[in-house]
Amino acid sequence: MTNFMVDIGGRVNNTQLPLSKHLWALFETVVNSIQSIEESSISNGYIEIYAQRLNYEQMKFDAMNAHANGEVYKPELAAFESFSVTDNGCGFTDDNYLSFCTADSMLKANKGCKGIGRFLWLKSFESAKVESNFNESGVWRKRIFEFSTTGVNPDDNLSSSDVAECKTVVTLNGFKSLYRDKCPKSLEVIARRIIEHCLVYFLLSKCPRIVLKDSLGETFVLNQLYESSVQDSLHQDRFDIEENKFIIYHVKMPEGASAHELHLCANDREVQSLDLKNVFPNLQRKIADDTDKGFFYCGYITGDYLDANVNSSRTEFIFADERQLEIENNVPAQELIEAA
DSSP states (O other), rough: OOOOOOHHHHHHHHHHOGGGGGGHHHHHHHHHHHHHEEETOSOOOEEEEEEEEEOOOOEEEEEGGTTTOOOOOOEEEEEEEEEEEEEEEEEOOHHHHHHHHHHTTTGGGGOOOOOOOHHHHHHHHHEEEEEEEEETTTTTEEEEEEEETEEOOSOOOOEEESSSSSEEOOOEEEEOHHHHHHOOHHHHHHHHHHHHHHHHHHHHHHHOEEEEEEEEEEEEEHHHHHHHHHHGGGGEEEETTTTTEEEEEEEEEESSSSSSSEEETTEEEEEEEEEEGSSSTTTOOBBBOSSSOOOOEEEEEEHHHHHHOOOSSSSOOOOGGGGGSSSSSBHHHHHHHHHO
16 A cells, blocks of 8 residues: 655645734643643643744834934844753654644544644744653653654654653744744743633633743743732623524733734634724724733633634634525625624
C-alpha cells in the first residue's frame, strides 16, 4: 500500500490565517500545553511562556513632551521575535508524535482539535523547535527536532534520557513581519489576549498555572491577572435557538479591552469577535460604574453547535444562511447575535 505524502509548504500556503489572528500560533501552542497537562492527570501542572524581543532600540516621537525648540524622542518597546512555551504535560510520546506527523490527525478530535495547529505555527513563524522529555511505559525518553516547511529534522529524533522529569518546550522562531507588525508590543496586552482566548479554561477552573515573561524581565501570572480583573465580574445566561443550547458569559473589563465585544467560542477557546458598536452605535466608550475606571463589556458564547461548526483552522464558523434554517437545526449567525 502506498502512503500519502503531504507537501508541508503547500499545506501552509493553503492554510488561512488572517493578519488579525497574528497571535493564533501562540494561542494554539498554549492550548496544546493545557491539553497535554489534562491528559497527564497531574495536579501541579504549569505553563511558562517566554517572549523574546528583537534586540534593538527604536525611538518614538513624544508629542506630549515636545519642546518648542526641539523634538523629544523616547524609547519604544521592541517587537517580539519568538515565543517559547514550556509545560510539564505528557509530552511527545509515540502516539502524540505520530499524530504530529499526520496531517489533519484525528487523535484529539474529541477535544475539538483539527490536526492543523502546527501548520499555523509555520504560517506566522519561520520554524518551530520541539524539545520534549517524557516517560513512556516506565522508561524516560526525549525527542528534539526542528519543524519547518522542509519537514521534521532530524527524522531520527528519539533517544533515551537520564532526566526523570516531564518537560516539553516548543519555541516559535522567526515571527514573520506581516504578522509581527500587527502584534501588540505590551506584554500585559499579550497576557490579557491569552486569557481572553482561553477564557473558558479559566471559567471552568481547568487552567493550570500560567506565567508569561519577556526578555526585559517583566512577568505576569495569568491566573492572578484573571482573578484580579475578570473573575469577580462574571455572570452568565443560558438561551436556546431551536434545539441548540448556548451559554453566554458576561464579563466587565476595566483594563485590557479597547471595545465592547461579543466573542464566539468553540472547544474552550475564542474563535471570532464582533465589535458591539456595529450593533449598538452609541456603544463607543467605557460604561460608567461605581468605580473611577468604568468598563468595557465582553460576552463569551459557548455551545455544542459552535463546537461542531468551527472551520478547520478554528479562525471562523461555518454558519447557515437564512435559507438553510430548516435543515438540521442550522442557526444563522445573525439570529445567534440577536439572541445573545
